[in-house]
Amino acid sequence: MEAFAGRYQLIDLIATGGMGSVWRAWDRRRTGYVAAKVLGQHDAATLLRFVREQSLRIEHPHVVAPHGWAADDDKVVFAMDLVRGGSVATLLGDHGPLPSSYVAVLLDQLLHGLSAVHAAGVVHRDVKPANLLLDVTGRGWPHLRLSDFGIAAVLDEPRMTRHSTVLGTPGYLAPEQLAGADPDPRQDLYAVGAVAVELLTGERPGADGTRPAVEGPLGEFVRRTTSTDPSGRPDSASAAGRLLAASGALPAAGTTPWADDPDAPEVFDQLPPLPPGRPATETVAPPAPRAATEVVAPPAPRAAMEVVAPRAPRAATEVVAAPAVRGRRALVVVAATCFAGAAGLLGTAGWLLLR
Structure with missing residues (x-):
């Protein structure tokens, strides 16, 4: 199944509401199941409320707030923790x-x-x-x-x-x-x-x-x-x-006064089983390993004192002189030579303080 906006793979519908439907989804970025609220046909006011809701990032153990969102064509979706015990x-x-x-x-x-x-x-x-x-x-x-x-x-x-x-x-x-x-x-x-x-x-x-x-x-x-x-x-x-x-109604921590009641409240897993062939957990393939031995040539050492020729068109090196400063010190900033190597871009920078 194709992932929504390349990130959220919608698995099964678990609830519907006034502003959209809620799906169990696989989040490729977080590598786990999430609850994905999908907003379909919408007017401007509904979309504004959606934007406001997804912008609320309140992290608290007794709050479920959105932690990601995506848009694709005429639909938008935002994701939050998947809470399994119903309401x-x-x-x-x-x-x-x-x-x-x-x-x-x-x-x-x-x-x-x-x-x-x-x-x-x-x-x-x-x-x-x-x-x-x-x-x-x-x-x-x-x-x-x-x-x-x-x-x-x-x-x-x-x-x-x-x-x-x-x-x-x-x-x-x-x-x-x-x-x-x-x-x-x-x-x-x-x-x-x-x-x-x-x-x-x-x-x-x-x-x-x-x-x-x-x-x-x-x-x-x-x-x-x-x-x-x-x-x-x-x-x-x-x-x-x-x-x-x-009020005195709160039980002491670690006690469950209702435990001896044969009709005690019990919170079950309310989500339906995953569709056939869908694993309870998924793993995401890690990036291809790099070679066990890889040599990246270091940049050639620069002399302690260096004289740079005047700027030539498309030169690989550049000298930028700071404005003259009266007094005992002047600062010359020498920009680093940057080049592409086998392992990526390498950069070096040096500062020369003249007294």
């Missing part, structure tokens, strides 16, 4: 409501990821279970990774939509977003609270923001993060993380 939405659909300690771990990791995103001056604007990917961890601690920055906003940059346009997913949007307010990190925190309710109850929030009440250790966390007044929410993802830690 939190998948886990919720398979399992139903999750234990509060498990939810607390997911929220803590999400807030760590958002801290890095906000520190980069970005508001995600579409935090929801479908955009929270999971590594394959079985019944152990989950490992969440925030993904899909397709409608993210960079703070202090011009907006790409009119004020009447609302971007995001109903049910997770803060009231001020629905009213057309400028992007603010606290809007992502509102979505975190809405996600928390859904994970605890199994019920998706209503488009008008209605949701079931949450009691127990995470009740105060949900109440604060989903405040209709932005000033009533934590002022940062780090502050929300401290509020979560104070």
